[in-house]
Amino acid sequence: MSSDWFETVAEAQRRAKKRLPASVYGALLAGSERGVTYEDNLAAFAQLGWAPHVAGMSGTRDLSTSVMGVDVSLPVIISPTGVQAVHPEGEVAVARAAAARGTIMSLSSFASKPIEEVTATGAPTFYQVYWMGSRETMLQRLERARAAGAKGIIATLDWTFSNGRDWGSPWIPEKLTLGAAMRFAPQALRRPGWLWEFAKTGRVPDLSTPNLAAPGEQAPTFFGAYGEWMGTALPTWEDIAWLREQWGGPFLLKGVSRLDDARRAVDAGVTAISVSNHGGNNLDSTPAAIRMLPAIADAVGDEIEVLLDGGIRRGGDVAKALALGARAVLIGRAYLWGLAANGQTGVENVLDILRGGLDSAVLGLGHSSVHELSRDDLWIPQDFTREFGAPAPAVPDSLESLEMGAGLA
Numbered sequence: 061m062s063s064d065w066f067e068t069v070a071e072a073q074r075r076a077k078k079r080l081p082a083s084v085y086g087a088l089l090a091g092s093e094r095g096v097t098y099e100d101n102l103a104a105f106a107q108l109g110w111a112p113h114v115a116g117m118s119g120t121r122d123l124s125t126s127v128m129g130v131d132v133s134l135p136v137i138i139s140p141t142g143v144q145a146v147h148p149e150g151e152v153a154v155a156r157a158a159a160a161r162g163t164i165m166s167l168s169s170f171a172s173k174p175i176e177e178v179t180a181t182g183a184p185t186f187y188q189v190y191w192m193g194s195r196e197t198m199l200q201r202l203e204r205a206r207a208a209g210a211k212g213i214i215a216t217l218d219w220t221f222s223n224g225r226d227w228g229s230p231w232i233p234e235k236l237t238l239g240a241a242m243r244f245a246p247q248a249l250r251r252p253g254w255l256w257e258f259a260k261t262g263r264v265p266d267l268s269t270p271n272l273a274a275p276g277e278q279a280p281t282f283f284g285a286y287g288e289w290m291g292t293a294l295p296t297w298e299d300i301a302w303l304r305e306q307w308g309g310p311f312l313l314k315g316v317s318r319l320d321d322a323r324r325a326v327d328a329g330v331t332a333i334s335v336s337n338h339g340g341n342n343l344d345s346t347p348a349a350i351r352m353l354p355a356i357a358d359a360v361g362d363e364i365e366v367l368l369d370g371g372i373r374r375g376g377d378v379a380k381a382l383a384l385g386a387r388a389v390l391i392g393r394a395y396l397w398g399l400a401a402n403g404q405t406g407v408e409n410v411l412d413i414l415r416g417g418l419d420s421a422v423l424g425l426g427h428s429s430v431h432e433l434s435r436d437d438l439w440i441p442q443d444f445t446r447e448f449g450a451p452a453p454a455v456p457d458s459l460e461s462l463e464m465g466a467g468l469a
């Protein structure tokens with residue numbers, strides 16, 4: 061095996077840290093405020109325990125499933141990440157890896173590559189939108205995604221524009237002007253491997269958002285686009301139903317934490333939701349996504365597809381999410397570390413690690429398919445789960461009359 065191959069996502073992250081300029085690495089690490097949510101996303105998976113068998117297990121295991129009507133060879137899909145300057149091939153390399161490994165690519169509105177280049181890789185692609193711009197602009201962007209062949213839309217709704225991290229946010233220039241390049245140079249020069257990848261292309265990262273360009277116009281900068289988003293009036297549930305209707309196809313609402321929101325998402329007609337806290341980058345102190353999953357999966361899992369993202373770093377984590385009711389998971393940092401460490405091959409490497417770990421878990425638990433994973437496979441600590449927004453329990457008729465009787469006495 062080539063020496064570029066890494067055996068765990070933790071190793072990919074170490075290599076990414078060595079390879080990337082400090083501010084690019086910091087932008088991927090992200091997190092917010094105290095980092096409570098970021099850490100809980102990881103820690104919660106470690107609290108769940110397996111109960112494996114030793115004999116009578118299945119010699120073949122089926123890991124395949126489908127997500128919003130798209131067949132995938134494993135229940136892991138690429139989550140949208142709006143990042144820049146990680147690798148010159150950026151999201152195109154990620155999409156090639158997704159295609160090579162039989163899974164779905166999701167492309168962020170804030171991504172560095174145009175959707176047409178991403179769908180041209182052959183990877184089934186979901187396009188991610190925020191509620192930003194006028195309705196006309198939103199429709200224009202949906203139509204562009206449709207024309208490019210996107211198979212579904214992801215609407216990410218959990219962003220609250222929080223900023224600030226106790227460990228400091230990286231400095232990111234608006235544009236890579238000469239002045240910015242000079243300021244950036246000391247950290248870039250300490251990362252010759254990264255610099256060389258870009259130097260070979262003859263271009264510097266332009267830090268723009270090509271998928272948000274108005275027809276025939278230059279792409280806005282990352283911060284210009286962020287400003288448009290911040291200036292947009294916040295959506296209502298009727299707005300979400302409108303957006304879903306305009307798209308008319310598979311529609312995933314990303315960022316659900318509560319039962320009442322999951323129910324409203326069903327009412328708005330979505331195909332799927334992802335239980336998610338935006339990878340801990342948003343409202344800090346939201347519990348780990350995996351803690352919020354079981355109650356939501358119980359409540360709406362029969363009506364829509366319930367997915368999860370946040371904290372997936374190994375195949376066992378994927379198995380745990382499935383055992384607690386997810387149909388599939390989305391990964392963010394795991395593939396970003398792979399991309400930074402070794403481009404397309406690095407992302408394939410990460411998907412292979414997850415596949416291997418998932419297969420081991422399915423084998424050890426005595427199953428022949430990922431669909432057989434269930435809560436019986438897991439030791440779940442008391443107080444592990446978090447449940448929000450449950451409907452008030454209905455008072456049984458008999459109790460109601462008893463209470464009334466008591467009131468009369």
Ligand SMILES: Cc1cc2nc3c(=O)[nH]c(=O)nc-3n(C[C@H](O)[C@H](O)[C@H](O)COP(=O)(O)O)c2cc1C
Pocket residue numbers: 087088089090101139140141142143168169170188216314336337338339340341369370371372390391392393394
């Ligand atoms: C650097 C970075 C950028 C992100 N950008 C977006 C984005 O543009 N749109 C979106 O829906 N989610 C975005 N996310 C959230 C991911 O899609 C996903 O929810 C999260 O990374 C999952 O957690 P994980 O990194 O622990 O897998 C971003 C995450 C990271 C780390």
